[in-house]
Amino acid sequence: MNPSHASDDSSGGVSFYTAIMEVLRIAMPLLISTGTFSLVLFADRTFLLSYDGASMSASMASGNLFWVLVCLPVGIASMTGAIIGQYVGAGQQDRIGRFLWQSVWISLAFTPLFALIAWHAPWLFRVTGQPESLVSLESTYLRWLMIGAVGHVLETALSGFFSGIERTSVIMWVSLASGLTNVVLDLVLIFGVGPVGDWQLPAMGIAGAAIGSTIAFWFKAIVYVVLLLRSKHQLRYRLIDGFGFDWPMTRNLIYFGLPTGLMYLTEAGGFTVMVLRIGSLGDIPLRATTMAINFNMVAFIPLIGVSIASSVLMGRHLIESGPRRATQSVYAALAIGLIYSTIWMAGYLVVPDVMMSLYERSVSDAGSVEAIRLARGLLKYVAVYVVLDAIQLILAGALRGAGDTWFVLFGGVVVSALVLVIGFVWEPADDGLHWWWTMIALWIWLLATSMTARFAYGKWKTMRMV
Template structure:
C-alpha cells in the first residue's frame, strides 16, 4: 500500500469514485443536492485543516519580524530606517526564488494526488537544487546592497547602516529557500504540522539571538544591525536542519526517501519549474513594486500621508498572511484534485477555499474597522507630529482600505487555485494591468489631480484590487468549467 493510501484511507480509489459518480447521477435531484452539499462540506473542512497550520506559520513569521524591529527600534530612528531599506533589498533578493519554489508545490501536490511518489520526490529534489543555485546570486546581490541603495538616491549613512544588516542576513539565503522547499513538500503531502512547530519554536529562539547579538550580552560582541542579520541567518539554518530531520527521519516523510539520488539534476522538471514559477516571481515583484510606488506617491503628498498609509499597509499585510495561507492550501487541494482526475473536485475546492477566506476575513475586517482609531494610536504612540491628524487619517485609510483587504483575500485564494492548475502566465498579465495600469494610475489621478490626497490613492488601490480579484475568479471558473466539459467529452 502506498504512502498516500496509508495516511489518507478516506481517499477513494478512482474506480470507486467513478462508481459513486454514476450512482449519484442516476439518483433523484434531492439526493444529488444532498451529495453535493456533503462533498462541499467535506472539502471545506479539508481546506480549513490544511490552511490552519499554514496561517499560524505565516503569523509566526510576522512575529519574528516584529521582534526584530522592536529590538532594532531601541537603537534609534536611524537604525529603524536602515532596517526598512535593508528589508526592501532583501525582499527583492529572495522573491524570485520564492516564485520557483511556489511552482514546485503544484507539481508535488498533483503527483501526490496521482499517487506518484517518484514525482513528489523529484519535485522536492529540484526545489532544493533551486534553493542552492539561486542563493549564490542572491548573496552577491545582498552584499552589494549599499551600492544599490546609493544608486537609488538614498542617504550614504542610511545605506551604510542597511549594509550592516544585509551583510549578516545574506548568508541565510540558502537555508531559507531550502526550508521553503521542505515546507512546500510537507504541505503538498497534507502534512504541514512540522513546519508549524518548527516556526513556533523559532520565534523565541530568534528573539534570544537578536537580543544577545545586537546588544552583546553573555560576553558576546555588540554587533548591532549586523547582529540582527546574523541572528536571522542562524535561525534560518536551524529551521532548515529541523525541517530536514523531520523529512528524513519521521513518518510519513521517511518513506519518500527525499535524499535518494539527490545529486541527479532533473533538467526536464527544472525547465517546467522555470516556465511555471517565473511568472509567479514576476507577479510578486509587481506587488512589491506597487507597494514601493505607493510609498513614493504618499511621500509626495506629505509626511502625514506616508505615515498613515504605512499603518494601513501594515494592517493589510497582517491580514494578507491569513489569506495567503488559505491560498497556499487552495493550491495544494486543487492540485490534489487534478492529480487524481477529480474534475468536479477542482471547482469545489476553489469555491470552498474562497468561502472560507471570505467568512474569516469579513469577521476580521469588522473588528479592524471598529478598532481603527485604537490601531492607529497603537502604531503611532506619541512619536508623530500632529498626532490627532495623522491618527485620524490612518483610521480613515483603514476604513477605505477595507474593500482592498477583502479583494486581496479573494484574489490571493483564486491565485492559489490557479497555481494548482499550473496557470501562472495569464494571472501575471492580470496583475500588471489591474495594479499598474488601473489601480496606481487611478490612485494618482484621484490623489493629485482630484485633490483627494492619500484617500484617493487608497481608492485607486481598492478598485485595482477588486478588478484583479474579479479577473482571477472568472479565470478559475473558466478553466474549471473547461476541464469539466473535457471530462464529460472523454466520458469521465
C-alpha cells in the first residue's frame, strides 16, 4: 500500500463510461440480489393481506422492530466487504481469511441477546402503545424472526467476503435461491396444504410467514459456508489457516463497523418510532402505511446494491489509485441510482392506481378497501423523497467505504433526533397519518443534504481502514 496515493487527486482517472461499467459489473448482481429480497418482502406482506389484513399490519410493525433490534450487529458485519475491499486494494489478500473469522465471531456473539429479546417480545410492543389486538400477532412474528436473527447477521458477514473480492454474482445466485425458497415456504406455511389423504398442513398465518423468513436466513448462511470451503478460496485467502481470534482485527472491525451499526439503528429506530406512532392511530392507517412502504421497499432495497458497490469500489480505489478514481466510481453509482429512482418516482406519480390494483385483487373487506384508498395518496410522499433516498444511500455507502463511518453516524443521529422532536412537538390532533409521512419525507431530505455536504467537504480522501 502506498499512502501517498490517497492525497494525489491527479492519479488514477478513467473515462466516465469505464467507471459506469465497473459499477454496473459489481452493482447489477447486487441489484438483483437486493431486488429479490424486496420482492420477497412484498410477496410476504401481500400474502398476509390475503390471509388477514391485521396480520399484514402486524408484520409491518414487527418487521420494522426486528430490523431495529438486529441492525447494530448487521451494521458491524456489513463493513466486512468494505474492509476486505481495502485489503484487496493494498495487495494483502492473505489477511482476508483471518479478518473474515473476526466478523463471524462478532455475529455469533449476539445470540444470547436475540434470545432475550424473543422472550420479552410482548412487552416490547405493549410499551410502544400498540393496539392489544395486534400485540399477539406482532409478538409471534418477532419471536420466530429472532430465531433467524443470528443466521441473518452471519450471512451478512459471509456475503461481505464475496462483495469485497468483487464476486457479487455469487451473492446474486444465493439470494435468488433464498428468495424462491422463501416465497414457496410463504405460500405453504401461511395458507397450509391439503388435505392430501390423511395428511394436512394447517394454515399458520403470520407464524408461517416468519418461519419461512427464518429458514431463508439460515439457508443463505449455510450456502455461503459451503461456497467458502472451496479450495481456491482456501489457498488464496487463507480461510482455514486464518481460524482464530485476532483482537487488533476485531477492534478494527468494531471501530469502523460500530458507527455503521449505530447509524442503521438510528435510522431504523427513527423510522420505526414514526411507523409505531402511525400504528397507534389504528389498524387502518398502519395497514395503509404498510401498503405504501411495500412499494417504497421495492424501489429502495435494490439501491442498497448500488450503495454496496459504491462502498467497495471507494475502499479499493482510494487505496489502490487515489481519490480521483474513487470519486469517479461514486459519481457513476450516483448516475445509476438517480436514473433508477427517477423511473420509480414517475411510476408513483403516473400509475398509482395500477400499483394499488395488486392489493385490490386480494381483498374485499371494508377496512382493506379504505386502507388502499389512503395508501394511494401516500405514494405521493414516496415520490417526493425516492430520488433523495438514492442520493443519501449511495453517498453514505461511499463515505463508509472510505472509513468516514463516524460522521455518517453523527449526521444520522442529529437528523433523526431533530425530525422526531419536530414530529412530536408539533403533531396535529386531527391528521396524524399525513403529518408523520411529512416527517418521513423531511427526514430523508435532511439525510441527503448532510451526506452530500460531507462528501463534498472531502475529508474522506485521507482516511484508511487497513
